[in-house]
Amino acid sequence: MRIFAAKTSIRNFSMQQKIIILDFGSQTTQLIGRRVRELNTFCEILPYNKFPHDDPSVIGVILSGSPYSVYDPEAFKVDLSQIRGRLPILGICYGAQYMSYTNGGNVEPAGSREYGRANLAYIEKENPLLNDFVPNSQVWMSHGDTITALPQGWRAIASTEDVTYAAYAADSEPIWGVQFHPEVFHSVQGTQLLKNFVVGICGSRQDWSPASFVETTVQELREQVGNDRVILGLSGGVDSSVCAVLLNRAIGDRLTCIFVDHGMLRKNEFRDVMHDYECLGLNVIGVDASEKFLGDLAGVTDPEQKRKIIGRDFVEVFNAEAKKITDAKWLAQGTIYPDRIESLNITGKVIKSHHNVGGLPKEMHLSLCEPLQWLFKDEVRRVGRQLGMPEHLITRHPFPGPGLAVRILGDITREKVRILQDADDIYINALRNYKVRLKGEEARKVLSAGYPKDSFVSESGAQDEGEIEVSLYDQIWQAGTVLLSTVRSVGVMGDERTYEHPVALRAVTSTDAMTADWAHLPYDFMAQVSSDIINKVKGVNRVCYDISSKPPSTIEWE
Ligand code: XMP
Numbered sequence: 313m314r315i316f317a318a319k320t321s322i323r324n325f326s327m328q329q330k331i332i333i334l335d336f337g338s339q340t341t342q343l344i345g346r347r348v349r350e351l352n353t354f355c356e357i358l359p360y361n362k363f364p365h366d367d368p369s370v371i372g373v374i375l376s377g378s379p380y381s382v383y384d385p386e387a388f389k390v391d392l393s394q395i396r397g398r399l400p401i402l403g404i405c406y407g408a409q410y411m412s413y414t415n416g417g418n419v420e421p422a423g424s425r426e427y428g429r430a431n432l433a434y435i436e437k438e439n440p441l442l443n444d445f446v447p448n449s450q451v452w453m454s455h456g457d458t459i460t461a462l463p464q465g466w467r468a469i470a471s472t473e474d475v476t477y478a479a480y481a482a483d484s485e486p487i488w489g490v491q492f493h494p495e496v497f498h499s500v501q502g503t504q505l506l507k508n509f510v511v512g513i514c515g516s517r518q519d520w521s522p523a524s525f526v527e528t529t530v531q532e533l534r535e536q537v538g539n540d541r542v543i544l545g546l547s548g549g550v551d552s553s554v555c556a557v558l559l560n561r562a563i564g565d566r567l568t569c570i571f572v573d574h575g576m577l578r579k580n581e582f583r584d585v586m587h588d589y590e591c592l593g594l595n596v597i598g599v600d601a602s603e604k605f606l607g608d609l610a611g612v613t614d615p616e617q618k619r620k621i622i623g624r625d626f627v628e629v630f631n632a633e634a635k636k637i638t639d640a641k642w643l644a645q646g647t648i649y650p651d652r653i654e655s656l657n658i659t660g661k662v663i664k665s666h667h668n669v670g671g672l673p674k675e676m677h678l679s680l681c682e683p684l685q686w687l688f689k690d691e692v693r694r695v696g697r698q699l700g701m702p703e704h705l706i707t708r709h710p711f712p713g714p715g716l717a718v719r720i721l722g723d724i725t726r727e728k729v730r731i732l733q734d735a736d737d738i739y740i741n742a743l744r745n746y747k748v749r750l751k752g753e754e755a756r757k758v759l760s761a762g763y764p765k766d767s768f769v770s771e772s773g774a775q776d777e778g779e780i781e782v783s784l785y786d787q788i789w790q791a792g793t794v795l796l797s798t799v800r801s802v803g804v805m806g807d808e809r810t811y812e813h814p815v816a817l818r819a820v821t822s823t824d825a826m827t828a829d830w831a832h833l834p835y836d837f838m839a840q841v842s843s844d845i846i847n848k849v850k851g852v853n854r855v856c857y858d859i860s861s862k863p864p865s866t867i868e869w870e
Contacts, residue, residue, distance in 0.1 A: 328528075329516055331355040331372045332363060335653075336388045336406050338377030342653060342824070344404065344495040346688050347503060348374075352518040353510050354686075357653055360388045363395065372400045372514030375407025377493070381421075381457050382406065382413040389414075400486035400513045402441075405455055408480070408489025415463035422458040426475055426491075429453075429498055436469035439481055441488045443508045445470075450500045451478065451492035459491065486513065497753050522691070522698035526558065529683050533562035540641035542681060543634050546571040546596065548585040550708050551646030554696040555684050556594055559644055561699065565595050568640070570633045572626060575602025576715035576724070578740070579733035588705055601629045609717065609724045615870035618724070622714040643678040647685050648692055650824050689824075709790040710825065718870040722798040731851040732795040735815045738848065739793050742841045743785040743819070746834075750787075751779040758782055788831045789822040793845075794858070794869045803846075803853035814854035815845060820867055828862040 331348050335341045335357050348355040355374075364370065373395055380387040392411070395401060403411045413419045431448040451472070459477040462468070466487075470479035479490045488509065494502035510516045542559060546552050546569045559567045569589065573582040582598065589596045608621050634640065684692055696706040712718050716736070720728050750758060758780065785791070794816040803810040817838070822828035842855040858865075 328354050328369055328520065329371050330367075330369050331374060331510055331514065331516070332370050333357045333374045333376060334360045334363060334390065334407075336360045336376050336378035336380070336410075338379070338404075338406065340493060340495050341376040342650060342688075344374060344376060344506075345649075346690065347495045347506050348510055349520065349688060349691060350503070351507055351510050351516065352520045353516040354520040356686075360390050363390075365394055370399060371516060372402070372510065374509075375401065375403040375410065377405035377407065377454075378410075380406065382409045382419050396487070397485050400509065401488070402509045403487075403489040404495070405491055405493060408491050409455075409457055409459055411487060411489055412459050412462055412466070412477075412480070415466075417459060417463045417466070418461035419457050420460050422456060426453040426455050426458060430472040430475065430478075430492070432470045432478060433473055434468070434471040436467075436481075439469045440512050441479065441481065441490075441505060441508050442469060443512055444504055445501055450498065451494075451502070452496045452498035453492050455491060459489075488513075497756060522694040525687070525691075525695055526561070526698050529558060530562045533559060533681075533683060537563055537566075537642060537681065540566070541637060541639050542567045542642040542644050543637055543640045543678070544569045544644040544646075545630055546585075546589065546594075547646075547711070547713065548577070548581060548708070549646070549711060550689075550696060550706055551648055551684060551692055553589075553646075553705050554692050554699065554701065555644055555646040555682075556589070557592055557696070557699045557701055558683055559681075560592070560594055567595060567644070568637050569594055569596040570630060571596055571598050572629050572633075573598065573600045573602055574605040574622060574626065574629075574715060574717075575726075576605070576622075576717045576729055578711070578716070579737040588702065592701065597633055599629055599633055601625070604629065606724065606726060606729075611723050613723050615718070618717050618870070619714055622717055626713070641677075641679060642681045644681045644683070647682040649684075649686055649688050652685055707786055709785070709788075709792075711790075711792075712868055716795075718868045719792055719794045721794070721796055721869065727851070728795055728797050731813070731849060732793060732815075734849045735795070735845045735852055736793040738844045739817055739841055740785070740791065742837065742844070743788070743791055744783050746784045746837050747781050748784060748787065749779055749781050755780045758787055784831075784833065784837065787821075788819050789825065789828065790867060791817070791819040791831075793817055795852075796856075801854050805853070810853045812851055812853040814856055815849075815852050816856045816858050816869070817841065818858045818867070818869075820862070822862075822867075825867060826862075828867055830857075830859045830861055833857070 331353055333341060333344050333355055341357055345355050345357050378388060409419045429450055430453050431450055435442050435445050458475060462477060462480055465483045466480050468477045469481045472478050475491055478492055481488050493499055494505040511518060542563065544556050544567060546556055556569050586596065586598045605622060605625050608625055609618060612618050612621060693706050716729055716732050717724055720732055796814045796816060799814055800811050801814060819831040819833055820828035821831050838857060845852055845855050
C-alpha cells in the first residue's frame with residue numbers, strides 16, 4: 313500500500329555524536345550498527361559512497377565487509393582522502409582489505425577459505441584497539457581473500473595461526489583494520505574491540521540511551537507538530553504501539569489513533585489490544601469492519617486476490633475514519649531503521665515494501681511523521697519499556713497486516729477463523745508459559761534482541777556469564793498456526809471416525825524476517841501442544857510442524 317503524503321524528516325541530530333558505518337554490502341552491516349548502539353552511541357549506516365562530509369557530529373568511521381573482492385573490477389570503491397587523518401577509521405574484513413590494498417598493500421585469494429572460529433595467537437597489548445584483550449581471544453573469520461602484505465608504515469597488531477594480519481594499525485594516522493568480524497557473537501571480545509574503537513579511540517560520550525531518545529524525541533515532536541493534530545494507524549504491533557505512546561507523551565490527545573478489526577485478528581485480540589491502548593491513555597478509534605472484510609472475501613481462494621481485497625478494504629475503512637478528522641496535518645507511522653536501510657540498499661533493489669498503513673487521499677495533504685525511523689527493533693522495545701508500556705505489548709511477535717487470512721488455505725469463513733483462532737491461542741499461550749534457562753551465547757542473543765533484562769536468575773549478577781530464564785515465546789521471532797483447510801484426513805476420537813483439517817505450527821528465529829530458520833522446539837512441548845489442540849479445538853484432528861527455512865520458504869504460507 314502507498315502512502316500519499318509529503319515526507320518530512322522530524323529528527324535533528326546535529327548535537328548528537330555519531331559513528332558513520334559505510335556499507336559495502338555485507339550481510340552483517342546492520343549488526344555492526346546494532347553493536348555500536350549497544351555501546352550507547354548513535355550511528356548511521358550509509359551507502360559506501362555517501363559519507364556526510366559536512367556533518368560535524370561524526371566522531372569516527374567504520375567500513376563494513378562486502379560480497380566483493382577488493383580486486384574485482386566491479387568492487388565498490390570510495391575516496392577516503394577527505395576523512396583520513398581527520399577521523400579515526402576502522403575497516404572490517406573487506407573494509408580492512410580495501411584500505412590495505414589501495415595504499416600499496418597486497419590482497420590475494422586465501423589458500424583455503426578462512427572461515428569460522430580462530431584464536432588470536434599474537435596481540436599487541438598496548439594498542440588501544442586491543443585494550444583488555446586476553447591471550448587466545450576467539451574471533452570469527454569469514455573471508456575468501458587475505459592480506460599478504462601491508463602498506464609501508466602499517467603493522468600487524470594481532471595474528472592467528474593462519475592469518476598474519478588478523479588486525480593491523482597504521483603507524484602515523486588513526487587507521488585500523490580487522491579481517492575478522494567483531495560484530496558477530498562468536499568473536500568473544502568483539503564488543504570490547506568495538507568499545508575500544510568507539511569509546512577509547514573516537515571518544516564517544518555514550519549518551520545515546522532509551523531515556524535520552526525519549527527526552528529529545530518528545531521535545532522535537534512538540535516543536536515539529538506544534539498545535540497540529542496527528543493520525544496514526546495502529547496495528548497492535550510493537551512499532552506502531554510504541555510510536556503512539558511516544559506521540560501521546562509529546563502531544564497528548566491531539567494524537568488520534570485508528571485500529572481496524574478486519575475480523576482475522578488473533579482470538580480476542582481486538583478487545584485486549586483496545587483495552588491495553590485505553591489503559592495507556594491513548595485516544596483510539598476502534599473500527600469493527602469484520603462484516604465488510606469477511607463478506608468481500610467470501611468464496612475467494614487465490615492468495616493474491618485475498619491480499620488485494622484486504623488491502624483495498626483496509627484503505628477504504630481507514631480513509632473513511634481519517635477523513636472525519638478534518639483538522640489533521642500529520643500521518644504518523646511506526647517505520648523503523650531497518651525499513652529505511654533496506655530502502656537505501658546499495659544494490660538499489662527494493663527488498664521489502666511497506667504494507668502497514670493505508671493510503672490516504674491526496675487532498676488531505678498530510679505530512680509524514682516517523683519518530684522511530686532511527687531505531688532498531690531491540691531499541692524500539694527498550695524505548696517502549698522506558699515509556700512504561702506493558703511487557704506483553706513490547707515483546708509481541710510480528711503479525712501480518714492481513715492477519716489470519718494468510719494462514720487459512722483456500723476460502724475464508726467465520727468458522728475457519730474461529731478454528732484457527734482457537735488453535736493459535738493454545739499454541740501462543742503454551743509458548744509463553746514454557747520457560748527455558750539460557751546462558752552464554754544463547755543468553756546474549758536473547759538479551760541483545762531487547763528482551764527483558766529483569767529475567768536474570770544469576771547469583772553472580774554478571775551479565776555475560778549470567779543465566780537467564782525466558783519463555784520459548786521470547787526466544788523466537790514469530791510463531792503462528794496455519795489451517796490447512798483444503799486438506800482433510802482421517803482420524804479416530806473415542807469410537808468415532810473423524811475426517812477433519814490439519815493445523816501446521818510455524819515458529820521461526822530471525823533478526824529481520826528477511827531470512828529465517830525454523831525454531832527447534834522441544835519435543836515435550838510439541839507433544840503437549842498437539843494433544844491440546846486436537847482435544848480442544850473442534851474441527852482439527854492432526855497437527856504438523858513446519859520445518860522450512862526462509863529462503864526458500866516464506867514465513868507466512870500465503
Ligand atoms: P514472509 O511471509 O514474506 O513474511 O516471509 C515476512 C514478514 O512479514 C510479515 N508479513 C506481512 N506483514 N503485511 C504485513 O504487515 C503483510 O501483508 C505481510 N505479509 C507478511 C510476516 O508475518 C513476517 O513477519
